[in-house]
Amino acid sequence: MINLAVRDILHGWGKFAFTGVGLGLLIGVTLSMAGIYRGMVEDATVLIEGSGADLWVVQQGTLGPYAEPSSLRDDVHHAIAGMPGVAAVGNAAYLTMQVGHAGVESRVMLVGFEPGRPGEPAFLVAGRPILRGHYEAVADEKAGLRVGDRVRIRRHEYEVVGLTRRMVSASGDPMLFVPLKDAQEVQFLKDNDTLVIERARTAANPAFNRPGVPGLLEAVQASQAQSRQVNSVLVRVAEGADPEEVAGEIRRWKRLQAYTTAQMEEILVAKLIATSSKQIGMFLVILSVVSAAIVAFIIYTLTVNKVREIAVLKLIGATNATIGGMILQQALGLGVIGFVVGRIVAGLWAPVFPKYVLLLPGDALRGFVLVMVICALASVVAIRAALRVDPAEAIGG
Amino acid sequence: MKAKLPGARALAVAAVVIAILAGLGWVIASQGPLARTKVTVTRAQTRDLAPSLFGIGTVEARRLYNIGPTAAGRVARVLVDQGDRVKAGQLLAEMDPVDLDERLAAGRSVVERAAHNAKSAQSALQEAESRARVAQANADRYAELRRTGFVSQEAADAKRHEASAGQAARDAAGSALAAARDEVRRAQADLAGTDRARKHLRLSSPVDGVVAARLAEHGSTVVAGQMVLQVIDPASLWVRARIDQGRSGGLAAGLAADVVLRSLPGQAFAGRVERVDVLGDSVTEERIAHVSFSSMPAGATVGDLAEVTLRLPKVSGALAIPAAAVKRAGTGRGAWLLRDGRATFRPVTVGTETLDGAAQVLSGLDAGDTVIVHSSRPLQEGARVAVEDSLVRAAP
Numbered sequence: 206m207i208n209l210a211v212r213d214i215l216h217g218w219g220k221f222a223f224t225g226v227g228l229g230l231l232i233g234v235t236l237s238m239a240g241i242y243r244g245m246v247e248d249a250t251v252l253i254e255g256s257g258a259d260l261w262v263v264q265q266g267t268l269g270p271y272a273e274p275s276s277l278r279d280d281v282h283h284a285i286a287g288m289p290g291v292a293a294v295g296n297a298a299y300l301t302m303q304v305g306h307a308g309v310e311s312r313v314m315l316v317g318f319e320p321g322r323p324g325e326p327a328f329l330v331a332g333r334p335i336l337r338g339h340y341e342a343v344a345d346e347k348a349g350l351r352v353g354d355r356v357r358i359r360r361h362e363y364e365v366v367g368l369t370r371r372m373v374s375a376s377g378d379p380m381l382f383v384p385l386k387d388a389q390e391v392q393f394l395k396d397n398d399t400l401v402i403e404r405a406r407t408a409a410n411p412a413f414n415r416p417g418v419p420g421l422l423e424a425v426q427a428s429q430a431q432s433r434q435v436n437s438v439l440v441r442v443a444e445g446a447d448p449e450e451v452a453g454e455i456r457r458w459k460r461l462q463a464y465t466t467a468q469m470e471e472i473l474v475a476k477l478i479a480t481s482s483k484q485i486g487m488f489l490v491i492l493s494v495v496s497a498a499i500v501a502f503i504i505y506t507l508t509v510n511k512v513r514e515i516a517v518l519k520l521i522g523a524t525n526a527t528i529g530g531m532i533l534q535q536a537l538g539l540g541v542i543g544f545v546v547g548r549i550v551a552g553l554w555a556p557v558f559p560k561y562v563l564l565l566p567g568d569a570l571r572g573f574v575l576v577m578v579i580c581a582l583a584s585v586v587a588i589r590a591a592l593r594v595d596p597a598e599a600i601g602g
Numbered sequence: 603m604k605a606k607l608p609g610a611r612a613l614a615v616a617a618v619v620i621a622i623l624a625g626l627g628w629v630i631a632s633q634g635p636l637a638r639t640k641v642t643v644t645r646a647q648t649r650d651l652a653p654s655l656f657g658i659g660t661v662e663a664r665r666l667y668n669i670g671p672t673a674a675g676r677v678a679r680v681l682v683d684q685g686d687r688v689k690a691g692q693l694l695a696e697m698d699p700v701d702l703d704e705r706l707a708a709g710r711s712v713v714e715r716a717a718h719n720a721k722s723a724q725s726a727l728q729e730a731e732s733r734a735r736v737a738q739a740n741a742d743r744y745a746e747l748r749r750t751g752f753v754s755q756e757a758a759d760a761k762r763h764e765a766s767a768g769q770a771a772r773d774a775a776g777s778a779l780a781a782a783r784d785e786v787r788r789a790q791a792d793l794a795g796t797d798r799a800r801k802h803l804r805l806s807s808p809v810d811g812v813v814a815a816r817l818a819e820h821g822s823t824v825v826a827g828q829m830v831l832q833v834i835d836p837a838s839l840w841v842r843a844r845i846d847q848g849r850s851g852g853l854a855a856g857l858a859a860d861v862v863l864r865s866l867p868g869q870a871f872a873g874r875v876e877r878v879d880v881l882g883d884s885v886t887e888e889r890i891a892h893v894s895f896s897s898m899p900a901g902a903t904v905g906d907l908a909e910v911t912l913r914l915p916k917v918s919g920a921l922a923i924p925a926a927a928v929k930r931a932g933t934g935r936g937a938w939l940l941r942d943g944r945a946t947f948r949p950v951t952v953g954t955e956t957l958d959g960a961a962q963v964l965s966g967l968d969a970g971d972t973v974i975v976h977s978s979r980p981l982q983e984g985a986r987v988a989v990e991d992s993l994v995r996a997a998p
Binding site for chain 1: 611614615622626628629658823825828845846886924925926928929930933957958959976977979980
């Protein structure tokens with residue numbers, strides 16, 4: 206018993222292979238779109254895992270440091286560290302800004318953290334952690350920086366001492382980790398012109414510049430120039446403690462908002478990237494439907510092109526099952542080739558995308574099943590057309 | 603038919619099939635859940651470590667002299683400007699004396715008058731003495747004549763009375779002279795006091811130094827204690843460095859220091875820790891160390907930002923791994939070991955860390971252990987890893 210499908214494919218294998226590759230590129234685009242969607246959600250959640258925190262303590266009535274601005278005094282963490290169930294606390298400051306390096310500007314999220322406390326980069330792919338208290342940085346490799354580069358941020362030059370991977374903000378901007386005190390200065394210290402103008406403004410105010418009180422003006426100006434604020438306090442709870450319970454205690458007694466990991470994920474995924482992820486999701490649905498339709502058309506066309514051969518088969522007495530099986534096998538074979546090629550090309554071009562593309566094995570599996578189902582359904586239409594072929598066509602025409 | 607199969611067509615088909623299978627294999631090996639975590643490794647080595655501390659600070663003057671009046675008044679003149687070198691005792695500025703000069707003149711007149719009074723009292727005394735002497739001589743003569751009976755007792759008594767009256771007048775003149783002399787001294791002291799008060803309005807430099815600030819101009823009114831000029835001793839410039847409490851282990855006076863000024867980057871000046879303040883900054887969680895220069899950098903100015911690196915004593919024969927290999931797990935620290943292609947976590951205790959990225963391991967590792975330094979994603983216990991030279995592409 207020879208396999209009719211294989212014999213037919215080998216007969217016109219070049220055409221079959223090209224069709225398969227073309228189909229594969231289409232499936233690759235669809236898989237990439239799924240990857241973009243997954244990558245977007247992953248970008249939003251990687252922030253949570255990467256920070257190594259169980260709780261985020263932020264200003265009362267705000268939605269955390271990422272989705273809304275929040276400002277806390279930086280000594281708040283002393284009070285939180287003393288609460289039961291708290292293992293470690295760390296101040297963190299976040300600021301999305303443009304940094305220039307070698308004439309190229311890139312958008313980064315500046316993260317101020319305290320070494321050894323929650324909020325530091327979890328792992329490095331090159332270089333070393335920050336060991337000086339000032340003017341050193343660890344960058345995500347997406348920022349395009351290398352170990353040894355010097356980056357200017359506002360007043361100071363920072364040396365990149367280490368690189369990390371997959372440390373991005375919710376919108377996919379690479380993170381740049383710097384010591385907390387530097388980040389506070391970047392965030393809250395005004396530029397020199399503003400400082401000078403502010404000083405003049407204060408000096409012109411008779412309430413602060415009284416002739417009989419020497420030193421008052423200087424004291425007021427000094428108090429204006431310093432700011433000791435952070436955006437969030439990251440808390441790691443002690444082993445065995447319930448994060449929800451600790452968060453409740455902080456909310457109740459410290460008059461601050463505290464979010465658990467699950468709540469933070471909800472804020473980031475359901476609130477921060479809600480519309481843009483829906484946008485991508487909608488497009489993914491349309492692309493899937495269009496791909497399915499194209500796969501069906503291709504298989505139908507392939508079959509219709511073989512009308513004469515099918516008629517000959519019928520003439521020599523092939524059963525309907527034989528002919529139907531041949532078409533189904535060819536369709537499924539095309540689907541397999543298309544899927545494999547699609548997965549390969551998606552994997553090939555995924556790293557080239559500027560934002561993260563996450564190809565999940567589960568998505569690939571679902572895609573494979575979907576492609577097989579679509580191919581089988583499409584072949585049903587083709588089989589119906591084949592079975593209606595009149596054997597006389599083999600002789601006529 | 604069978605003879606035709608291994609032909610060119612079959613080879614081409616086989617090539618396409620192999621290419622697709624190879625691609626699939628690459629996808630599974632590199633992207634699926636079976637993909638290995640890429641890592642770089644190194645061996646724990648025994649070596650000498652040169653730990654150091656890092657802090658930033660500002661250049662400040664160790665001795666700062668704020669010069670101003672002790673009483674409210676108006677500035678009459680300011681003789682020096684910012685940057686001028688001044689000597690100890692040099693007149694820098696003067697306050698308006700208001701009526702002090704006139705009071706000095708008056709005081710001088712009073713002294714002169716008192717001196718004249720004293721002189722006349724002196725003369726009066728001389729006159730009284732002379733009178734007293736003549737009266738005494740007369741009295742003595744009359745007493746002699748009375749003994750021989752030439753004059754009456756009454757005449758002799760009158761002369762004796764004249765003599766004692768002359769003595770009393772002389773005593774009175776002596777007292778008047780003493781009072782006049784006292785008056786002279788009082789007037790002189792008064793004048794000296796006024797003169798001192800006048801001199802007090804002259805603001806002079808207590809040291810050899812440089813004028814750092816000129817804060818009031820002539821004509822302006824200042825209150826008691828308000829600064830008119832600020833003088834610093836330029837040889838006493840030092841750096842007030844702030845060092846993070848968490849990384850200040852070993853901070854002590856006497857440590858050698860390298861100071862880089864923001865105004866003179868790329869140039870390190872030698873110095874040493876002169877003093878570590880007893881009081882740290884509890885708000886910024888920093889300790890404060892004062893670092894003096896071995897030789898004063900030319901052009902250093904007060905307020906310059908400085909980066910200070912303090913060299914701690916060398917640690918010899920330390921078991922060291924890269925600081926990037928030290929990971930935190932829960933409350934402790936540890937390192938990932940490479941054992942038979944798999945990662946295993948090992949808690950370690952870490953000693954000193956150097957600024958160039960080496961960490962001393964006190965316990966938990968043996969020399970020659972292979973530790974994982976970098977990884978392409980967070981490691982899991984027992985995860986299979988693939989060792990690479992570098993996880994990032996080299997610079998183009």
